[in-house]
Amino acid sequence: MKKIGFDNDKYLKMQSEHIRERISKFDNKLYLEFGGKLFDDYHASRVLPGFEPDSKLRMLMQLSDQAEIVIVISAPDIEKNKVRGDLGITYDEDVLRLMHEFTSRGLYVGSVCITRYSGQEGADAFKKRLEKLGIKVYVLYNIPGYPSNTSLIVSDEGYGKNDYIETTRPLVVITAPGPGSGKMATCLSQLYHEYKRGVSAGYAKFETFPIWNIPLKHPVNLAYEAATADLNDVNMIDPFHLDAYGVTTVNYNRDVEIFPVVQAMFEKIMGECPYKSPTDMGVNMAGNCIIDDEVCQEASRQEIIRRYYKGMDALIAGTGTEEEVYKIELLLKQAHAALEDRKVVPASLELEKAAGAPAAAMELDDGRVITGKTSDLLGASSALLLNALKELAGIDHAVHVISPDAIHPIQELKTNYLGSKNPRLHMDETMIALSISAATNPDARLALEQIPKLKGCQAHTSVMLSSVDILSFRKLGIELTCEPKFEQGKKLQ
Structure with a gap:
């Protein structure tokens, strides 16, 4: 809690x-x-x-x-x-x-x-x-x-x-x-x-x-x-x-x-x-x-770390300034905070290194850290989302709550008819696929019901995300930070 x-x-x-x-x-x-x-x-x-x-x-x-x-x-x-x-x-x-x-x-x-x-x-x-x-x-x-x-x-x-x-x-x-x-x-x-x-x-x-x-x-x-x-x-x-x-x-x-x-x-x-x-x-x-000063101090250190990543992402995207980043770096030192104090940062970077592909991590309300990596079907954010919902629902991670057969038609629609070069599902598309599967699959229904529990959770991705996935994290109430780098060969959508 x-x-x-x-x-x-x-x-x-x-x-x-x-x-x-x-x-x-x-x-x-x-x-x-x-x-x-x-x-x-x-x-x-x-x-x-x-x-x-x-x-x-x-x-x-x-x-x-x-x-x-x-x-x-x-x-x-x-x-x-x-x-x-x-x-x-x-x-x-x-x-x-x-x-x-x-x-x-x-x-x-x-x-x-x-x-x-x-x-x-x-x-x-x-x-x-x-x-x-x-x-x-x-x-x-x-x-x-x-x-x-x-x-x-x-x-x-x-x-x-x-x-x-x-x-x-x-x-x-x-x-x-x-x-x-x-x-x-x-x-x-x-x-x-x-x-x-x-x-x-x-x-x-x-x-x-x-x-x-x-x-x-x-x-x-x-x-x-x-x-x-x-x-x-x-x-x-x-x-x-x-x-x-x-x-x-x-x-x-x-x-x-x-x-x-x-x-x-x-x-x-x-x-x-x-x-x-x-x-x-x-x-x-x-x-x-303020009734517990240490709790507020730690929450504030975490906020400064989030602000640092936001400033760095804006700088890389061309909408921020170096002065803003320098100032927040100084504030990090004054608050005695380090980037690795945000548990989801090292978790996502370690998985990216091991997998050789973009990865993401989420800290649940009870402190458990869940990860997700890019696959042929799902982007790292979508994989993270499904893994977190399975964890909250007590469903084995090996179980498919969305059938691959349900994902393929969405990929075909994206690439063949809507002109997308990325066949992997974004988070919003993943949630739609999950809701459709919930009509016939009890595990999918159980996973879907966990979505409100994501509010207030912390997440970090090893690359900067498209505006589509950033908006999905915001709608779910998840506090997101992104490593200040583009996915290789890609620009933000």
């Missing part, structure tokens, strides 16, 4: 209470900037075992009678069709997905806000699309010299030109499909307008990482740096908090660097800044809910 290092129930209770307390410190109006993902936060669930991917959403649901959500998207991101890497959909499509997810769980989405607008045609089209769906849309404009020209920004020619977002509830959650969408700018623009209207509204920031009250070089915080290596974020001691209180806390470079500007904006809007440090602005209670 997977070890637990984080108390999720304690987190939900403590976090919602802390946000209620923060609301009460202002004029019963708090703009809460939500960093990271509001739900499907799989990074947090990987480095803090016990943290549920939808914990932040469930916490908000405890405040559903007080909260409304504003989803923010920047016009430049709409214009360039920016894509969420984890979901493979554009940011504008994700706005609609987020709205559906929130409303289906009883949360109130008040509006959508388009930031950094300067006449982009894509933003105009998206605004019209939302309005046809009956969704309120507000616009924030590009402000010259943002964020350093505070005199212009905090004026009628700066924030004053922005739309005022009409809200009706005490807690306004500002969220977005991804980073750089303009969440903080939206919050501060709203504060400007609220104070103009005589409402002493407040602002707070909810970022899960870095965790402010654990050490700077704690593996959990290092794993956050690995996850944001492409953004070049750096964890650092909050100098403002140390100077104000004599207490060491952890924040990250962008918040520390922007704090003097934010402080100046608060002073212009409110007359004084309610916070003495970036840490003061935060409301995150995650650090108080």
Whole structure:
């Protein structure tokens, strides 16, 4: 069984209470900037075992009678069709997905806000699309010299030109499909307008990482740096908090660097800044809910290793940078982690060496390591999948749960009619063949029923995979890494 290092129930209770307390410190109006993902936060669930991917959403649901959500998207991101890497959909499509997810769980989405607008045609089209769906849309404009020209920004020619977002509830959650969408700018623009209207509204920031009250070089915080290596974020001691209180806390470079500007904006809007440090602005209670530090440390080391392989694969594929890889290599050393600490890595490489062909390995929930190698009928990933399902079902590995006679027609379809040069079955094709066999073969039925048990398992392949197999691993919930090399003579599909 997977070890637990984080108390999720304690987190939900403590976090919602802390946000209620923060609301009460202002004029019963708090703009809460939500960093990271509001739900499907799989990074947090990987480095803090016990943290549920939808914990932040469930916490908000405890405040559903007080909260409304504003989803923010920047016009430049709409214009360039920016894509969420984890979901493979554009940011504008994700706005609609987020709205559906929130409303289906009883949360109130008040509006959508388009930031950094300067006449982009894509933003105009998206605004019209939302309005046809009956969704309120507000616009924030590009402000010259943002964020350093505070005199212009905090004026009628700066924030004053922005739309005022009409809200009706005490807690306004500002969220977005991804980073750089303009969440903080939206919050501060709203504060400007609220104070103009005589409402002493407040602002707070909810970022899960870095965790402010654990050490700077704690593996959990290092794993956050690995996850944001492409953004070049750096964890650092909050100098403002140390100077104000004599207490060491952890924040990250962008918040520390922007704090003097934010402080100046608060002073212009409110007359004084309610916070003495970036840490003061935060409301995150995650650090108080770690119940087994060693479990979280080990989970975080494993996450850094996964991030290393992801960075290396991107570099080989031409979509990553050497700087990103170098940074994660340094983080591996700081976390005292080695690639072979990921059990499936040496297992797959040893089998590849012995078999002389691509291989794969999977670590099941109980620690058992299963392997699979390339054959005439199946790719290494498909062989691994079947072997893992047989192991979970207690079926002898020599038993065919899919008849070779059932595989041959699929191969013929692929090569003779669909133009594929690779006759071996991909994982999705293997699962279809298994489901067909399950209609008449009890062993196949038993193997098929094990599929839900694969979620959360670890896997490594000795070569980089096609997008088809990568997607299959993702759909099954398996944490995949790939050796940064192409299969000989092949390119990624």
